Amino acid sequence: MRPVCPPTAMKSEIACNQCPLRALPAFASVTPEQRDFIQGMKVRERSVPAQAPVLRQGDKRSELYTLLTGWAFRYQTLADGRRQILNFLLPGDFIGLQGNLLDVERTGVEALTDVTLCVFPGDALWPLFRAHPELGFDVTWLCAHEKLLVDDNLVSVGRRSALERVAMLLIHLFKRVRALGLADGDSVPFPLTQHHVADALGLSLVHTNRTLRRLHAMKMLHLERGRLTLGALASLQSLADYEARELEDRPLI
């Protein structure tokens, strides 16, 4: 297990005017007054090391978080250990809404890399809606946005072939990371193991590996040392959208 405190333990907390949230469409037009209100609610920051839980299935009325830095994912596990990853969380994403609005947290959240979170008390939600309806509106936007991610993943898992699924996921993450300004040319950080990919796509680990190798052989991607490089994004995209069978006709390399 890694140490709980990241090496840079002395760094000061991020003020809300530095918050990555500001870059998001929903939060683009936050006024200074609103920002002060948010800052007033903010309890503290919390660091969670890679692989450690942020929220556990079954938690009640937990705190609310905003992901400031790092990657995480939402998942659900069955009694016998099978795990389904629902979606990945990147800086700016909101965490803990379900456990707060509904009775219990149905899904767990685990850190994929070391992560820092902005912490709000669990009972902050209603005062926020009351005092700043615009911010409540933004929370609703974030919820709808996350639902869209889950929708898309469900379509993949339910109706796409393994090749299509993997292509979709990589494109999707690539674009999200790039949109956050974290891309370096046509390459982005990629902290997922193949195990995560498998659990997100409803595939076995072995078949995920074979599919990745196949995409690699097709020169559609490079994946090493935690970086993902998508050379021909457009062709990968067309692969994701179309039936895998049509491709079998062509030589794979």
Added chain:
Amino acid sequence: MRPVCPPTAMKSEIACNQCPLRALPAFASVTPEQRDFIQGMKVRERSVPAQAPVLRQGDKRSELYTLLTGWAFRYQTLADGRRQILNFLLPGDFIGLQGNLLDVERTGVEALTDVTLCVFPGDALWPLFRAHPELGFDVTWLCAHEKLLVDDNLVSVGRRSALERVAMLLIHLFKRVRALGLADGDSVPFPLTQHHVADALGLSLVHTNRTLRRLHAMKMLHLERGRLTLGALASLQSLADYEARELEDRPLI
């Protein structure tokens, strides 16, 4: 194609104090003032016959709906016709939030039975948040609640066997319908065709049929004339939660 106007065309519109929404947890404590506000926003009612679209993929800034009576479902289709049903909609559910908050409607909504909807203008959402933050809060609750349904379905499609998936779906719908007070003993109306079940669970039509027959042979359910009867809900539930393989050992009849 069925006639657009249902037989009982002359019936008057439902006042908000009659609205099925009132029975939902989120709307349980709506004050008379809030109710009047909602009533003031309500534009009209809309009837949609079974099989007809309520919302199309690609619609922009559509109206907002509340489902008053009947069943519907949210779905997404791929270019080549594969369809994934994301979740089913029952009276009290909110429709059109995504298309309204985000730019475009990514998912279609189709009526499963004849349906009546309560119509609100697309630009009513923000005024509602502003004037009645409690109601905005409720909208957020509904969004989080629907996300939970999609989450659960994704877990099924990604990680459960066909037998488990079908069992989960039937139990889930049974409970929802019963919670709405629409059950008759251990039987509920069930307007889905096997095609809908297949598209919701990411299975083929043929395999869905075989799985249903198998459950029928196990005396876990009766399905005929649009009614679903679950005799032994508890045993079906244990079947849904556990690995299908454990069952193979026992005689199937």
Added chain:
DNA sequence: CGAGCTTTTGACGCAGGTCAAGAGCTGTGG
């Protein structure tokens, strides 16, 4: 250097897909 990840690859089996065809039901029109 060994324990425990992660990635790879081969061999093999099966759950579930595909193809085909027929039966039952309902609505429609001649």
Added chain:
DNA sequence: CCACAGCTCTTGACCTGCGTCAAAAGCTCG
């Protein structure tokens, strides 16, 4: 009132994408 078109449901035969089992190789960290 029957014939026919078009659903929905069933069932059989066959096939394959993906899962499972096994084993080994590379990496990382203590």
